[in-house]
Amino acid sequence: MSAEADQVAEAVAAELRLMEPSVRTSRASARELLDPEFVEVGASGRRWTYEEMLAALPELDGGTEDGPRYEPSAMTGTVLAPGLVHLTYETVIDGLRARRSSLWRRDGDGGGWRMYYHQATPVPPGTE
Template sequence: MDDESAQVTAAIAGELRLMDPEVRASRKPAAELLDPEFVEVGASGRRYAYEQLLAELPDKPGASADGPRYEPSGMTGAVLAPGLVLVTFEARLGVRRTRHSSLWRRRDEQSGWRMYHHQATVVPPGIE
């Protein structure tokens, strides 16, 4: 596997971990996957910073083992620069369909890959 493929694989693995209910329900593993400078613009249009998302993540959809789970599809990644990967995909959570884009960055070998920015957009019914 070449370096670019390894970077994309690592970012996608982190993205999938953040959809895991066990990770979403627990601050420590989620904190290890989010960059301290993290910002999200959620599907609701609400903006979240690092601490705010960590505090609210356990109460968000997809955080319960017995509730609906994220079902991602079409996940792809592209290296924008060394240590910076763009991941895009669609996801379903129950009947709601959303499109996502995330920037993952790795500052150094010790910190590993962390989500730096995330954007989600609801796809209205009937839109392909």
């Protein structure tokens, strides 16, 4: 695997971890995956900051083992620069579809990957 493919694979693995209820309900685990400068524009149009997301994540969709879970599909990634990966994909949760875009950057200390930006756009029912 090339260095770029490795970076994309690592970002994809981190994105998938962030969808796991055990990570979503653990502030410590979520903190490892969200960049301190994190911003999200959610499917509702709400803008989330790092602290707001860490506080709300356990209560958001996908946060319980026995509740609805995110079902990602068609995930692809591109290395924009060394240590910066852009992922795009779709999810379905509880019958609702969204197109998603995430920017992941490697921790400045050469450590793990952290989500720097995320945007979700709802897909109206009946849309291809």
